[in-house]
Structure formats: C-alpha cells, structure tokens
Amino acid sequence: MGNEIAITLKGDLGAFHLDVDFAVPMHGITALFGPSGCGKTSILRSVAGLNHMAGRIAIGSHIWQDQERFVPTHKRPLGYVFQEASLFPHLSVRQNLIYGEKRAKKAEKHIRFDDIVDLLGIGHLIDRSPMHLSGGERQRVSIGRALLSQPQLLLMDEPLSALDRMAKDEILPYFEALHANLKVPILLVSHDISEVERLADHLVLLKDGRLVNSGPLSDVLSAPDSTLAMRRDFAAVLPAQVLRTDEDGISALDVAGSEFLVLADTLRPGDAVRLRIAASDISIARGKHASSSILNSIPARILGIETLGATEASLRLDIGKNHPAIVRARISQRSLAALNLQIDEMVIAQIKSVSLAANR
Known part of the structure; x- marks a missing residue:
C-alpha cells in the first residue's frame, strides 16, 4: 500500500537467521525493540541497502527491493543516524549541515535549513567545531544533517545509547519536537523500553530474528500474550x-x-x-x-x-x-x-x- 512501510526479509547473516514480515504506517516513529541479537540493526541495515538478503522493501509506493530490483544505498532517499554522531571533525556545525543539504541534490526541499536549526536548538552552535560539542549536541547536529538530505525515511540506530542520563534528558525533547513538526517517518532501533514508551507510536517486537508482534504501541504493550508483561519494569x-x-x-x-x-x-x-x-x-x-x-x-x-x-x-x-x-x-x-x-x-x-x- 502507498501509505505503508512494508518489510519482508528472510536469510542468513553469518550464523544469524532473519525471517520477518511486517508493515507499519508512513508516519510517526516506529520502534524496533527486542533483546540484543534479535535482528533490529540487521533490519535497519537492510532497509538502508547495507545488507542484501532475499525479500521486499517498499517505502510507500517506492520499491527499494524485490525479486527483480535492488536500489543501491546511495540512491535510497534516507537519512541514517548512528549510535555515535558521525560528524566531520574538520568542518563546523554549519558546514556539516550544508553537507547534508548537498546530498539532497535535486530533491525538492521540504525541510529547510533555518527550520531544522530552530527545531533542534543548535543556532548558538552553528560556527563551532564538533570537537567542542557535548555528546547530546553532536547527536542533534547529526540528526539535522540527516534531515537536510530531504529523506523519505529516517533511520536511527540506538541514537541515545552512547549518551549518559543527563544528555538523554537533554535531547529527548528535541526528538519529540521532530515528531510534532516533521512528517518524515522514523524507524528507531532501541534497547531501552523507557525510550520506546516516550517516543514510539508503533512497536515492532522481535526475538531471535523473528517477529513477535507489530502494531500501535499501546496495542502491542497490552496484548494478552505480550512477552513484555513478564518484565519487572513493564x-x-x-x-x-x-x-x-x-x-x-x-x-x-x-x-x-x-x-x-x-x-x-x-x-x-x-x-x-x-x-x-x-x-x-x-x-x-x-x-x-x-x-x-x-x-x-x-x-x-x-x-x-x-x-x-x-x-x-x-x-x-x-x-x-x-x-x-x-x-x-x-x-x-x-x-x-x-x-x-x-x-x-x-x-x-x-x-x-x-x-x-x-x-x-
């Protein structure tokens, strides 16, 4: 369907076997959640075209992979935010953001430079070197650079896991601002259930490379057979x-x-x-x-x-x-x-x- 992110993947990555089939809406934040080694990052890397296994990936009406085609990573209009902010240390914050803009090439600019600077609260950092930023500030700049490439989809691989508690508390309101002000769908990998509870609209629950459940966050959490109910922090x-x-x-x-x-x-x-x-x-x-x-x-x-x-x-x-x-x-x-x-x-x-x- 044109309003869904549909992902079907089946194959082996070394000794790990992945077999998933799910669809989530083309809006809001979808969290991929489960224990370490369950396949979260493997799915994200497959969506980015960094892994190639049998299956189908469709972002709305755009097919990025099926039996007949495989769109290479550089031709997939996506942004990718990693655990560690991967900024160019020799460029200023402004220059790092402009690099993201240049990646958009001829794409129509729905996401504007000044809007992103305001939304992420990085105006006072604009002429600094990344070397002089806190972990939370670097990650906000990294998110801004990814968004200025005008992605159809934003991928985030545990973007808060390298931050301490204070830095997480600093950056979480900016994630909420992105949710409220931008229409770019986000696939978020997280191992922290509190992040999922605060940020996610939809939840894809994984275990041992297989899908356990998928749907709106409150529905998955409240399912009669929810495996999460066994957790002490449920x-x-x-x-x-x-x-x-x-x-x-x-x-x-x-x-x-x-x-x-x-x-x-x-x-x-x-x-x-x-x-x-x-x-x-x-x-x-x-x-x-x-x-x-x-x-x-x-x-x-x-x-x-x-x-x-x-x-x-x-x-x-x-x-x-x-x-x-x-x-x-x-x-x-x-x-x-x-x-x-x-x-x-x-x-x-x-x-x-x-x-x-x-x-x-």
Whole structure:
C-alpha cells in the first residue's frame, strides 16, 4: 500500500537467521525493540541497502527491493543516524549541515535549513567545531544533517545509547519536537523500553530474528500474550487528553472516559499527552477507600490473570469507560488468593503513581 512501510526479509547473516514480515504506517516513529541479537540493526541495515538478503522493501509506493530490483544505498532517499554522531571533525556545525543539504541534490526541499536549526536548538552552535560539542549536541547536529538530505525515511540506530542520563534528558525533547513538526517517518532501533514508551507510536517486537508482534504501541504493550508483561519494569502507555489544570498544580486527564489526576501544572485543556502506568504501581481493592493519598482509584474489569513465577501474578485490566484502555497490575499470589480475584470481575485499580511519558 502507498501509505505503508512494508518489510519482508528472510536469510542468513553469518550464523544469524532473519525471517520477518511486517508493515507499519508512513508516519510517526516506529520502534524496533527486542533483546540484543534479535535482528533490529540487521533490519535497519537492510532497509538502508547495507545488507542484501532475499525479500521486499517498499517505502510507500517506492520499491527499494524485490525479486527483480535492488536500489543501491546511495540512491535510497534516507537519512541514517548512528549510535555515535558521525560528524566531520574538520568542518563546523554549519558546514556539516550544508553537507547534508548537498546530498539532497535535486530533491525538492521540504525541510529547510533555518527550520531544522530552530527545531533542534543548535543556532548558538552553528560556527563551532564538533570537537567542542557535548555528546547530546553532536547527536542533534547529526540528526539535522540527516534531515537536510530531504529523506523519505529516517533511520536511527540506538541514537541515545552512547549518551549518559543527563544528555538523554537533554535531547529527548528535541526528538519529540521532530515528531510534532516533521512528517518524515522514523524507524528507531532501541534497547531501552523507557525510550520506546516516550517516543514510539508503533512497536515492532522481535526475538531471535523473528517477529513477535507489530502494531500501535499501546496495542502491542497490552496484548494478552505480550512477552513484555513478564518484565519487572513493564508499563502500559495510554493516550490521554487534558481536561483542566487546577490551581494546586494537578491536571485532570481523560483516558477512554476515565478521569486521571497527575502532577503537572504546565498542561493546557485539549493538549494530547500519553500516560505511563507501571504494573508495579497498581494495587487492587474490592471497593473504594473513604480516604487515601492515592489520587487515582479507577473502576476496572479483570480481563486475564497470569502467573509470574511462584510468588507473583499479572492482572490484565480494562480501565476504560468509552472504549478499552488496558493496563496490567503486578500483585503477589497471596493477595490474589486473599481477594479471590476472578476473570471478568469489577475491582478498583489503585494507581500509586502516574507519569507523563510524552506530550503529543
């Protein structure tokens, strides 16, 4: 289809076997996620034309590879951002960006130099040498150079993995700005689930060179058979809309008809945001308590109960009123037995902590 990125690949890279077939939308950020060695970077390099194995790659209506053709890397209109910012050390930031512009050749310039400089906040760096930039600043310049080549697709191979926590926190808002202001689809390889939760719209979940699941982020995370649910850091990510912000700095959000309260005083009514709700932050009660410091006690229906080892269980819960909104609660087997919880029962999900994963 013309509005999809369709990837089918099957073959061997040394001892590694890759066999995937999936399609994702031609918009937003799609994360390729899974354990080390699952095939994330192999897929990205194949899309770039750096690996050549049997299959088909179509970017919208443009076929980059099939049984009859293989478009070489230099003829694929893409940008590639690596783990380490690969800037030319002998050129200034401005000259590095201009190099990206020159790569566009005769392509129509939808992405303008000044816009990228403003969007990535690098105007004050424009005449510096890359040698005098922080890791986060170098990576922002690298992203800008890739975008100024006017790509149909931007590939990012763990672009934050070489940065420390402070540098990641510095650069993440710029990724969100790219998402909000540019129409270039992004394939993002990451091993950090918190990055995926904050940035991705769509998730391609991989294991041992095979596809586990693919779809909108919230759908893949909430799938009944989600392999991610076993992780101790598992969290649901739900789209929400700001209803109001009160004088005490607490904002009310609508999530599928249910109202959530979060500590956030800079949001405006109508803003689209996403909520991160960790499974470990939800406790279960049979009824609402008269008073509690917990801000969010939401009616929920139990959709499933899974065993997590000998001592814990995972409850799959629907907290939505107007349409499904799926979260998971991680509780002890003792609590499961004491409350005698059963599938399809209504309970109260007491959510101890709710965080904003991103503004959208």
